[in-house]
Amino acid sequence: MANYMPLDEVLMVIALASYVVGALALLGYFFTHEAWLKHLGIPLAIAGCAAQFAQLVARYELTHIWPLLNLYGSLSLFAAMSVLLFLIFAFRYKLWFAGGFILAMAALFLAYGVTWNEGVMPAVPSLQSYWAKIHVPLVVSSYSAFMLAFVLSGLYLVKYYFERRLATPAAVPVGAAVGIRNDTPHIAAAAAQGDGTAQWLNTLPSLAQMDVLIYRVVAVGLPLLTLGVITGAMWAHEAWGAYWQWDPKETAALVSWIVYAIYMHLHTRNQWRGLRCAWVSVIGFISIMFCYFGVNLWISGLHSYKM
Amino acid sequence: MARHTTGVLSSRDMLRTLYGDFMRTFSNVLFAVLLLLVWGLMTLVGVVVEQGKDPSVYFQSYAAPLARLILRLNFDNIYHAPYYVGIIGLILISLAACTFKRVIPARLPPLRPVNIGKIPLNATVSVRGTEASVRARVEDFFAKRGWQVRKREFGGTEWTFADKHNWARRGVLVAHVGFVIIAAGTTLYWARGFSGDTAIVAGQTVEIPQTHATIKLDRFRYVVEPIMTKTGMVYQPIDYVSHVTVVGKSGVPKNEIIRVNHPINIDGTLYYQASYGFALRLNVTHGGKPVESLSNRLYATGEAFQIPGTQRTVQFSQFVPTIDKQTGQPSSDPRVNDPGVVLSVFDGGRPAGAALVPMRTTVAIGGGWSIEPEGYRMVTGIQYRYDPGAALVGIGAFVLLAGLVISFYLLPARLYVRVDPGVASGGEASRWDVGLAATTVKGYDIFETQFGELVADFQRWLDPRTDPKASTPAPEV
Numbered sequence: 001m002a003n004y005m006p007l008d009e010v011l012m013v014i015a016l017a018s019y020v021v022g023a024l025a026l027l028g029y030f031f032t033h034e035a036w037l038k039h040l041g042i043p044l045a046i047a048g049c050a051a052q053f054a055q056l057v058a059r060y061e062l063t064h065i066w067p068l069l070n071l072y073g074s075l076s077l078f079a080a081m082s083v084l085l086f087l088i089f090a091f092r093y094k095l096w097f098a099g100g101f102i103l104a105m106a107a108l109f110l111a112y113g114v115t116w117n118e119g120v121m122p123a124v125p126s127l128q129s130y131w132a133k134i135h136v137p138l139v140v141s142s143y144s145a146f147m148l149a150f151v152l153s154g155l156y157l158v159k160y161y162f163e164r165r166l167a168t169p170a171a172v173p174v175g176a177a178v179g180i181r182n183d184t185p186h187i188a189a190a191a192a193q194g195d196g197t198a199q200w201l202n203t204l205p206s207l208a209q210m211d212v213l214i215y216r217v218v219a220v221g222l223p224l225l226t227l228g229v230i231t232g233a234m235w236a237h238e239a240w241g242a243y244w245q246w247d248p249k250e251t252a253a254l255v256s257w258i259v260y261a262i263y264m265h266l267h268t269r270n271q272w273r274g275l276r277c278a279w280v281s282v283i284g285f286i287s288i289m290f291c292y293f294g295v296n297l298w299i300s301g302l303h304s305y306k307m
Numbered sequence: 308m309a310r311h312t313t314g315v316l317s318s319r320d321m322l323r324t325l326y327g328d329f330m331r332t333f334s335n336v337l338f339a340v341l342l343l344l345v346w347g348l349m350t351l352v353g354v355v356v357e358q359g360k361d362p363s364v365y366f367q368s369y370a371a372p373l374a375r376l377i378l379r380l381n382f383d384n385i386y387h388a389p390y391y392v393g394i395i396g397l398i399l400i401s402l403a404a405c406t407f408k409r410v411i412p413a414r415l416p417p418l419r420p421v422n423i424g425k426i427p428l429n430a431t432v433s434v435r436g437t438e439a440s441v442r443a444r445v446e447d448f449f450a451k452r453g454w455q456v457r458k459r460e461f462g463g464t465e466w467t468f469a470d471k472h473n474w475a476r477r478g479v480l481v482a483h484v485g486f487v488i489i490a491a492g493t494t495l496y497w498a499r500g501f502s503g504d505t506a507i508v509a510g511q512t513v514e515i516p517q518t519h520a521t522i523k524l525d526r527f528r529y530v531v532e533p534i535m536t537k538t539g540m541v542y543q544p545i546d547y548v549s550h551v552t553v554v555g556k557s558g559v560p561k562n563e564i565i566r567v568n569h570p571i572n573i574d575g576t577l578y579y580q581a582s583y584g585f586a587l588r589l590n591v592t593h594g595g596k597p598v599e600s601l602s603n604r605l606y607a608t609g610e611a612f613q614i615p616g617t618q619r620t621v622q623f624s625q626f627v628p629t630i631d632k633q634t635g636q637p638s639s640d641p642r643v644n645d646p647g648v649v650l651s652v653f654d655g656g657r658p659a660g661a662a663l664v665p666m667r668t669t670v671a672i673g674g675g676w677s678i679e680p681e682g683y684r685m686v687t688g689i690q691y692r693y694d695p696g697a698a699l700v701g702i703g704a705f706v707l708l709a710g711l712v713i714s715f716y717l718l719p720a721r722l723y724v725r726v727d728p729g730v731a732s733g734g735e736a737s738r739w740d741v742g743l744a745a746t747t748v749k750g751y752d753i754f755e756t757q758f759g760e761l762v763a764d765f766q767r768w769l770d771p772r773t774d775p776k777a778s779t780p781a782p783e784v
């Protein structure tokens with residue numbers, strides 16, 4: 001019998017390859033501003049994302065097992081949703097500059113997820129619930145939004161601190177018109193003088209605009225995480241008889257929720273927007289990663305079944 | 308008398324100052340952030356430190372001083388520690404203070420003139436026409452786009468105010484109320500709810516102490532599927548099913564099936580499939596004669612009994628569903644094929660030996676005593692819970708969510724518009740300068756793009772002949 005690669009694995013290879021090449025192209029675009037790199041990266045991002053969703057569908061069709069219930073499946077969805085959300089935001093707000101980082105992270109998470117592929121495995125009883133089909137996509141999508149916010153926050157911080165480094169007392173102040181548009185005058189000045197780093201930082205949106213972008217992305221993630229926690233609690237109520245058991249996983253999700261609630265409250269204050277909010281968003285994503293991997297891999301599960 | 312009055316006044320003043328300080332602190336968003344931070348950190352401690360274990364576990368996992376600290380600070384049961392509940396209480400108080408001091412009073416900002424040039428989002432559009440027609444078109448423009456338009460005159464100048472999504476200022480209130488409802492639901496459970504668990508051996512009946520319902524386990528069944536994965540054989544559990552007969556308040560016995568994810572409801576209390584196990588019957592003999600008191604009963608996993616007249620105890624440590632034929636060791640197959648049990652013997656409390664004994668095999672443990680694992684019965688672990696607050700928590704969660712969505716996706720904005728005789732055109736009577744400025748509840752940056760688009764639209768509306776691209780004013784600063 002010929003040993004063909006199953007369809008879902010073929011799609012997975014296509015997705016991974018698209019992400020890797022797409023990430024290189026968009027990173028190249030980020031640093032060089034060569035338009036052709038962008039035009040190469042965007043279709044690859046779309047192709048990878050489409051291949052991923054097709055892969056999930058194919059896997060479901062081939063196995064008749066809901067494909068999101070283990071780390072392999074959920075990481076696949078995480079990568080796919082991250083790229084999808086990125087694409088939506090990028091088309092709406094011209095975020096292509098962040099694409100290389102998103103695709104690179106998606107590729108890493110996806111590759112890591114593939115190492116957890118155990119083959120066809122039916123779900124344990126506690127996971128056999130329609131809630132699984134609602135809860136997991138919600139939570140994973142919120143993680144994806146937070147990843148996008150994290151990448152934007154990282155870029156914000158790089159730009160912010162570079163501006164601050166340039167703004168030493170010796171630096172020449174540039175004009176007085178520091179406002180919404182140009183809130184990094186020193187980078188602009190250095191860019192005009194041919195400083196390479198300043199030139200690519202200068203092509204990023206203004207700090208104020210990036211802050212707004214981060215807020216918009218967190219505003220997608222937080223309601224999703226809230227819904228995710230709620231549906232998780234409803235599921236737990238059905239499966240274990242208590243909607244809240246202070247299980248490490250749900251508690252870690254609560255910690256992340258609190259961090260992003262802090263973000264939202266700080267963002268209501270003028271003086272705390274921007275830099276501090278960007279840091280909170282970074283901390284938020286660290287807590288998300290801890291909730292996602294730390295709890296799964298390092299902290300012993302509570303719900304082992306047998307007496 | 309006078310002195311007395313002063314005394315009363317000053318203590319009242321003091322109270323008032325104290326109240327003022329309290330309200331100022333508790334309604335401060337940064338104070339709320341601080342409370343949330345403390346809450347988050349405490350919650351994190353509970354993720355990292357295992358909860359609800361025996362003190363000895365902490366001494367095994369941590370250095371002794373750290374273990375002592377963990378126990379002294381209640382870190383082993385942090386979510387029920389008074390200070391944990393206290394911080395949530397403080398958050399609720401802060402929420403209430405802020406609701407009454409900030410959120411409810413923050414209605415529409417008063418209609419008053421502003422210095423348009425001083426507001427970061429501003430633009431001036433020059434337009435031809437009579438004053439009345441320009442004003443009418445301005446009004447029309449905003450009304451047609453769903454803005455609430457109002458006009459006021461200040462010092463002879465007429466101002467137009469346009470508001471959008473003003474009601475969405477209530478989003479914060481809705482989110483906060485949602486959180487309060489969740490807290491109320493949780494409190495209701497603490498006050499009036501209960502939960503517990505029970506183990507039922509097949510064929511036996513238990514009565515639930517709080518509800519007096521009785522549950523008889525007719526049969527317990529579990530399904531496990533062996534699956535060959537890339538890393539080896541895995542025995543994947545597929546189903547756990549308890550067939551029970553229950554008697555609730557009605558007194559009528561009913562046959563029910565409890566499975567994971569499918570609890571049953573008896574008079575408002577829910578019963579869940581939580582775990583399973585095995586109960587063991589032993590045949591204990593002394594000098595070849597059965598010892599009735601030790602033989603005619605069932606032993607739960609972990610249960611021990613003392614050999615009469617000795618210092619020895621025997622413990623039923625573990626049920627082994629399948630003994631591997633080749634190695635004679637427990638296999639990882641959880642299905643019952645060649646079952647056995649691990650029996651441990653203790654002498655004066657100290658371990659004296661343990662053995663894996665196949666079912667129906669007799670082992671001699673000295674002094675003329677022999678033990679034979681004779682048979683087993685399935686045990687189901689049932690959890691139950693009566694939670695009168697669950698519905699409230701659910702409602703609160705969705706109110707909270709609605710609040711989040713309203714607050715995040717709708718941006719209450721206000722436009723200030725004034726019409727002045729055109730200056731740019733040298734006082735030409737038919738030219739007017741329409742000045743616009745925008746404020747929002749979330750600062751200016753978030754409205755920058757929309758404002759730009761609005762102004763371009765506005766310009767096209769006022770004067771369709773102008774080329775919007777050429778004259779779109781960038782927001783000035």
Ligand code: HEM
Nearest residue numbers: 264268334335336339398401402405409479482486711714
């Ligand atoms: C954990 C429970 C809480 C939740 C779920 C919550 C939710 C929210 C949400 C969704 C917003 C809107 C943010 C935005 O539009 O960007 C908000 C704003 C606000 N929250 Fe909370 N909040 C909580 C606790 C608190 C507490 C304890 C206070 C006490 C001071 C507080 C004070 C405020 C204030 C004053 C605003 C509006 C700020 C402004 O617009 O100037 N919140 N809250």
